[in-house]
Amino acid sequence: MTVRARYLILHGLRWLPVGLLIPVTVLLAQERGLSLSQIGLITAVQGVVVLALELPTGGLADTIGRRPVLLLASLVNLASLALLVVADSFWAFAVVFALQGVFRALDSGPLDSWYVDAALAEDPDARFEDGLSRGGVVLGCAIGGGALLAGGLVALDPIPSVSALTAPLVAAVALQAVTVVATVALLREPPRSGTGPAGPAGTLRGVPAVIADAARLLRRSHVLTALIAVELFWAFGMMTFELLFPVRLAELVGSPGTAGTIMGPVGSVAWLASAAGAALAPVLVRRLGPAWSGVTLQAGQALAVLAMGLLTGPAGAIAAYLACYALHGAVNPVFRGLMHRQSDAGNRTTVASLASMAGLPAAAAGSVVLAAIADAAGVRTAILAGAIPLAVAALGYLAARRTPPASRD
Incomplete structure (x- = not known):
């Protein structure tokens, strides 16, 4: 095998x-x-x-x-x-x-x-x-x-x-x-x-030494630093579709109960859309390269979130939600591949953990900030605001355009 x-x-x-x-x-x-x-x-x-x-x-x-x-x-x-x-x-x-x-x-x-x-x-x-x-x-x-x-x-x-x-x-x-x-x-x-x-x-x-080695690599590699920044903005913006979309759908259909009934099958289809996006990612990477693929897919996800907020019919909002998940599934392996290119066998998992550590508090902050915006100005406004960090995340991939994988010398 x-x-x-x-x-x-x-x-x-x-x-x-x-x-x-x-x-x-x-x-x-x-x-x-x-x-x-x-x-x-x-x-x-x-x-x-x-x-x-x-x-x-x-x-x-x-x-x-x-x-x-x-x-x-x-x-x-x-x-x-x-x-x-x-x-x-x-x-x-x-x-x-x-x-x-x-x-x-x-x-x-x-x-x-x-x-x-x-x-x-x-x-x-x-x-x-x-x-x-x-x-x-x-x-x-x-x-x-x-x-x-x-x-x-x-x-x-x-x-x-x-x-x-x-x-x-x-x-x-x-x-x-x-x-x-x-x-x-x-x-x-x-x-x-x-x-x-x-x-x-x-x-x-030896564990502390491995962690310290990964931290030194983060300070030394501007590509890795940019990718960690991508994770920060990406995790913050994810809260638009993970947290706010069911509430947005309830507004559009007029009933939380109806929205809950719809979200069950829609949620399952969203994960299948994510799988389809991941399947298409290698095709885009072969055409554009990983850095420009990351820019394109992350910017596309920001546009899908904008559509979730701007479209006023449930069918259109659901379509935007599914597109968002498809793009999420496509950009994820691109991001992970770039992260692995910046590490080696001696610190690969630790470097991946640095990104996860950045994403956890960023997601928590996104849930608090975007929920507060939703309470103050409406769910639609919060979703539109959440598209901004996703667009900013797209810019972080530009650092990986021509930079070779980081070494550990």
């Missing part, structure tokens, strides 16, 4: 449980007695855990290897999903979301880094960006398909002794168990140079 095939299988298994959870997690928490404010609080706990562990876990993956970190991540996720099946109190859900935060931090970057390193080991001139794009296709199909499967399981209610909302969770636990086995079977990597006689303690002492 090729490296790419193993990567895509593991990538699909990683995201399919997410698709199963998205439609039901909040509803399940409410059904088991949590208020929306409590759900918001435990979601914030997850974000804090991810932010605290993002960089250390990236350094850990670059130090001890991607395989053990991904295996640990899979086991933590399995534990969190199993607990979610039976969680029935605020504190139980808090533990679930904290474990999900640990999982997300451990899982952020190692699989992509393993694939890129393995592809380059086979062929130093490998175009690993094509594999990352196919990963985007798999991601979109897995989440979209998982969401549709969750809806079907809820409708069928195959476990009469529990709530219908629990069925997708049971399926997610089973899939996650398969993921653990698949990680052991499919993910192979040579021993890291930092492991050996010094033992685990000596190996772990």
Whole structure:
């Protein structure tokens, strides 16, 4: 089996449980007695855990290897999903979301880094960006398909002794168990140079050095700095379609209930549109190059968000929303490919973690600022304002036009 095939299988298994959870997690928490404010609080706990562990876990993956970190991540996720099946109190859900935060931090970057390193080991001139794009296709199909499967399981209610909302969770636990086995079977990597006689303690002492090396690379590379800025503005602007669009749709159709009914299938189709965008990204990159592809796709996403705010009919707004997701799916592998070109095997996951660390607070700031604008001036105005940082993000790709990958000398 090729490296790419193993990567895509593991990538699909990683995201399919997410698709199963998205439609039901909040509803399940409410059904088991949590208020929306409590759900918001435990979601914030997850974000804090991810932010605290993002960089250390990236350094850990670059130090001890991607395989053990991904295996640990899979086991933590399995534990969190199993607990979610039976969680029935605020504190139980808090533990679930904290474990999900640990999982997300451990899982952020190692699989992509393993694939890129393995592809380059086979062929130093490998175009690993094509594999990352196919990963985007798999991601979109897995989440979209998982969401549709969750809806079907809820409708069928195959476990009469529990709530219908629990069925997708049971399926997610089973899939996650398969993921653990698949990680052991499919993910192979040579021993890291930092492991050996010094033992685990000596190996772990290398983590701060890896983090410091990535920080020095960030200071030295204007391309990497520009890409981190892209992540900041991009994550801020994402809140327009992740947070505000359902509210905008409710305004256009005149009823939150009707909007909620529409958003279920539209959300699934949006992830499939993201997969289609990721499939087309390599074609654009071969024509324009990665930097100009990033500019074009990110600017196109800003225009799609503008259309979401300006169009006054629900059909047009939904079309703009789907276009936004398609462009999001297309630009994501372009961005990740450029990030990987600025790092190497010794710090690849840590550099990816730097981008994630930038994106988390930027998304939080975007949700606060754009929600405040929506309260003060209307959702339409907030969406139009959110298009501005997306347009600014497009400019960050210009730094990568002719600059070679950064070295670590």
